[in-house]
Amino acid sequence: MRRLIVLGTLLVALALAAWPAGADPLNPANPLQDGRPWQWSAITTRANPELLNHRAETDPARKAQLARIALTPRVRWFANCGSCNVDRVRQSVASYVADARRNHPDGVAQLAIFGLWPDGEVVNGRRPAMSWSMTRYQAWIRQIALGIGDARAIIVLEPDLAISANHGADGRTMPDPSPGTRMRMAAWAARYLATTLRNETLYLDAGSADWLYVDEAVRLLRASGVQYARGFALGATHYDSVAANVAFAAKVSQALGRVGISGKRAIIDTADNGTPFTWAQWNARWGDRFRSTGNEYYQFDNTPTCGSPTEQVCQTIGHRPSRTPLDAEAAKLGLGTDHPTLRRQARVYVDGYLWFGRGWRWMQQGGNDSRSPGRMVRMAAYTRFR
Known part of the structure; x- marks a missing residue:
């Protein structure tokens, strides 16, 4: 009997270690x-400063480092603002979707929809307080959906939604005055996108392993419509380790x-946590x-880049985008x-x-900045990943 148990354990271990392609x-x-x-993204506008920086660089060594970010498939953020024209976003999204599908009609467009802080987070x-009405937010989301159309799309819905959980010291000193409104808006968007689009995969922001407690993340996700989504996104504006976020995702x-609400899965951002650290370590x-x-x-949003391969509590790019959580570099992730x-x-x-993080941009924001090319080069130069 003991021999059978050992054999069964071995077979399970082998099954977990490898599986056929697919x-x-x-x-x-x-x-x-x-x-x-x-x-x-091959778009050559201010919306894609990574590529502009790469193409403008004349030094071969720096150009090669810039390429490690500019020529990597990334999530494009679409954000509203107090002065934004709702009618403009449809064409902007449609142009990006066409770019994502260039030469490949079945290509995947990766989008982040960031609409709950039209006046900025601070x-x-x-x-x-949320300054947009539900009506205006709904109109904005509808235009984004029209821009996506029938394209295959992966959507990160409302990065930094976790702010509305009002967690910890930050939640006491700078609480979100409109958490219920923002969560209702996110829930409406999740349901609308899930029922309107035909080829979307949707993940709602759930902070990071070093941000929310599990019960806080669950309350936030339930109130924000996770039942309509594939699951949730971790690490958008934090730098905690993949291993910590894997354990958090399971919980x-x-x-x-x-x-x-069963069967929910996570995606984890690895754009800027190649040398992971928590908020407490920062x-x-x-x-x-x-x-x-x-x-x-x-x-924190602009933590200095690493200056050597051994420096800690600093930013480098992490694991390249991957369709599987385990590959040849899994050990570097603590897996x-x-x-x-x-x-x-x-x-x-x-x-x-x-x-879906953008740690190489100044304060993780949109557009370009004179300091961003240097941050891109340093983050790429000292990464542990391919």
């Missing part, structure tokens, strides 16, 4: 593994299942310097064969890794 038997419905092409040292998915190294100087160079539980959690609860 769908993973532990996550057979993974939509990222549909085989459709992911392409880097105004005069406070979180601003959140299991907790959602206990309240009747605070220990850079917090006092930022607070004493007020210099945005040290601010090596010596971590069987994490490996199994990754296969069950994580669809893959996408680049």
Whole structure:
């Protein structure tokens, strides 16, 4: 009997270590593994400063480093603002979708929809109340859906939705004054996009392993319409490790299942956590310097880039976008064969890794900045990943 148990354990271990090409038997419905092409953006406008920086560079060594970001498939953010014209976003989205499908009619467009903070996330040292009406937000979302049309699309819905959980010290000092409104808006958007689009895969923001507690993430996701989505997105504006977010994804998915919302999966951002660190680690190294100087160079959203392969609590690009959570570089993510539980959690609860963070941009914001090319070069130069 003992021999049979050992043999059974060995067979299970072998099954978890490798599987045939194609769908993973532990996550057979993974939509990222549909085989459709992911392409880097060839748009040459201010909306794609990464490519503009790459093309403008004349130094071969710097150009090669810039290429590691500019020529990697990434998520394009579409954000509203107080002065934005709702009617303009449809054409902007349609142009990007056409770019994502160039030469490949079945190509995948990767979008982040960021519409809950039209006035910015901090105004005069406070979180601003939601200034858009539900009617205007709905009109904006409808125009985005028209721009996507029948294209295959992966959508990260409302990065930084986790702010509305009002968690921790930040939630006490700068609480969101309109959390219910924002969550209702996100829930409407999730339902509308899921029922209107035919080829979308939708993930709602759920913060990061070093941000929300599991119960907070579950309350946030339930109120924001996760039942209409494939699952949730982790790490959009944080830099915590992939391994920590894998464990967090498993806990959140299991907790959602206990309240009747089962089968939710995660995607994890790996654009800027090649040298991972938590908010607490940032605070220990850079917090006092930022607070004493007020210099945005040290601010969390703008954590300095690494200056060597061994420096810690600094930014580098991470694992390239991937349709599977385990590959030849899994050990660098803390998901090596010596971590069987994490490996199994990754296969069950994580669809893959996408680049929806933008740590090389000044303050992670849109547009270009004179300091962004240097940040791009340094983040690429000292990464541990291919």
